[in-house]
Amino acid sequence: MSVTTTAAVVTTAPAKPRTTRRLVVGGLSAAAVAAVATSTIAGVGEFAGISLDVGGAPIPVPGFATLTAIFSVVGLVLALVLARKARRPRTAFVRTTVVLTALSLVPDVLVDAASVTKGLLMVSHLVAAAIVIPAIARRLSA
DSSP states (O other): OOOOOOOOOOOOOOOOHHHHHHHHHHHHHHHHHHHHHHHHHHHHHHHTTOOOEETTEEOOHHHHHHHHHHHHHHHHHHHHHHHHHOSSHHHHHHHHHHHHHHHHHHHHHHSSSOHHHHHHHHHHHHHHHHHHHHHHHTTSOO
16 A cells, blocks of 8 residues: 655745736836825925924925835835735735834824924825825735
């Protein structure tokens, strides 16, 4: 009598080049839109009389766009890694980025600034997340 056993091997296939290209182009496009949105929020807020001073130093309006673009690209890199390594990249990406977005609000609450300035900073974080997270997530496999 002989017994034959087989072991199931589960691997995650790396993202296909076409999927990766869609992810990168979509992610960079979303980053650009979010950068424009956050700098517009800051500009409108400043025009409306909301101080952009944090800790006694003003945040320049273009700084909103710059930091939004930088951290959106960080999110895109996270998505690319998860597309290759995670069993469920979309779920992992959304869960991770929602937690990171919530954590990004903590410094806004703690910073030495007027309450309305803190609110503007938090709104800019949430708007950027609302643009970038879904744009990237929909390009990841479920």
